Amino acid sequence: NFPSSVKIVEVGPRDGLQNEKQPIAVADKVALVNALSNAGLKFIEAGSFVNPKWVPQMAGSEEVFAGIARKAGVSYAALTPNMVGFERAIAAGADEVAIFAAASEAFSQKNINCSIEESIERFAPILTAARAQNIPVRGYVSCIAGCPYEGDIAPSKVAEVSDILFQAGCYEISLGDTIGTGTPANIERVIELTNKKVPLEKLALHAHDTYGQAIANIYRAFQMGVSVFDSSVAGLGGCPYAKGASGNVATEDVIYLLNGLGIAHGVDLQAVITAGKNICASLGRVSQSKVARALSSE
Ligand code: HMG
Numbered sequence: 001n002f003p004s005s006v007k008i009v010e011v012g013p014r015d016g017l018q019n020e021k022q023p024i025a026v027a028d029k030v031a032l033v034n035a036l037s038n039a040g041l042k043f044i045e046a047g048s049f050v051n052p053k054w055v056p057q058m059a060g061s062e063e064v065f066a067g068i069a070r071k072a073g074v075s076y077a078a079l080t081p082n083m084v085g086f087e088r089a090i091a092a093g094a095d096e097v098a099i100f101a102a103a104s105e106a107f108s109q110k111n112i113n114c115s116i117e118e119s120i121e122r123f124a125p126i127l128t129a130a131r132a133q134n135i136p137v138r139g140y141v142s143c144i145a146g147c148p149y150e151g152d153i154a155p156s157k158v159a160e161v162s163d164i165l166f167q168a169g170c171y172e173i174s175l176g177d178t179i180g181t182g183t184p185a186n187i188e189r190v191i192e193l194t195n196k197k198v199p200l201e202k203l204a205l206h207a208h209d210t211y212g213q214a215i216a217n218i219y220r221a222f223q224m225g226v227s228v229f230d231s232s233v234a235g236l237g238g239c240p241y242a243k244g245a246s247g248n249v250a251t252e253d254v255i256y257l258l259n260g261l262g263i264a265h266g267v268d269l270q271a272v273i274t275a276g277k278n279i280c281a282s283l284g285r286v287s288q289s290k291v292a293r294a295l296s297s298e
């Protein structure tokens with residue numbers, strides 16, 4: 001009894017690259033975004049308008065947005081932590097923005113330098129401005145299963161923060177298993193409780209694959225009726241403020257799963273594999289996608 005189709009939110013150009021220490025040329029980032037849109041991905045997080053001192057790799061997000069070949073029907077998104085970031089995102093031409101809160105106080109402090117409550121206050125003017133300009137706002141809740149500083153996080157806290165962001169006007173709440181410690185049992189509990197506040201069709205799962213649980217967690221969420229999944233080409237990614245966090249679940253692996261289940265997604269697997277190969281070559285990295293490795297003829 002799965003949802004009949006799935007929305008994939010490709011976060012590779014943002015979550016996938018934000019943690020890279022080596023400089024990445026704007027041209028490589030632009031080529032990645034274009035390859036992903038050409039592969040059929042309709043939601044692409046192309047950058048992040050955060051403080052460049054905090055996340056230097058995302059400093060060039062204006063240039064990335066200026067350089068991409070915009071494809072009709074594709075939404076190019078960006079993270080915006082505050083009004084400075086929102087203004088930058090709008091000036092750069094972002095189609096939608098994402099605000100990001102956490103279910104962990106300690107993570108909120110480390111990641112965005114304020115408490116959960118203060119972060120909600122900071123997001124309020126973004127939601128107001130976005131509404132006035134018809135810009136959809138997505139809301140992330142990080143640390144839905146575990147926090148690198150606090151350990152286990154109560155599912156009720158995830159539900160509480162999700163409720164606040166949804167009530168405040170986010171069109172979708174992306175539940176972030178930031179350090180990938182979740183397993184189907186506690187992800188189920190988080191979704192169950194959060195769904196008491198936010199409709200299932202407004203929930204997304206943003207799974208990092210640090211403990212190899214991402215596909216299992218996605219499958220469980222999908223069984224429960226969640227139909228939006230965040231993923232990153234080649235399984236790139238991690239958060240600079242979550243030590244040890246590895247990449248997001250690989251887009252290739254999610255697509256393979258969906259193909260096996262016969263679920264529509266509109267994405268060309270081979271084209272994503274090629275996009276992943278190219279960015280991995282630029283980064284000098286091995287793809288973290290098992291599917292990409294299995295299907296690559298080398
Ligand atoms: P702060 O230093 O407390 O900010 O940072 P501030 O308001 O005190 O400003 C300090 C200076 O930064 C000022 O400049 C501001 O203008 C400037 P100065 O007067 O010193 O010259 N500034 C900015 N410049 C450009 N763009 C901006 C901006 N904001 C302030 N937007 C802040 C607070 C939130 C900005 C900072 O902590 C920050 O940028 N944090 C972002 C951290 C981040 O990007 N983390 C990774 C993304 S979250 C993630 O990966 C999780 C997710 O994937 C889901 C999951 O996996 O769970 C989404």
Ligand code: MG
Nearest residue numbers: 015176178239
């Ligand atoms: Mg993430």
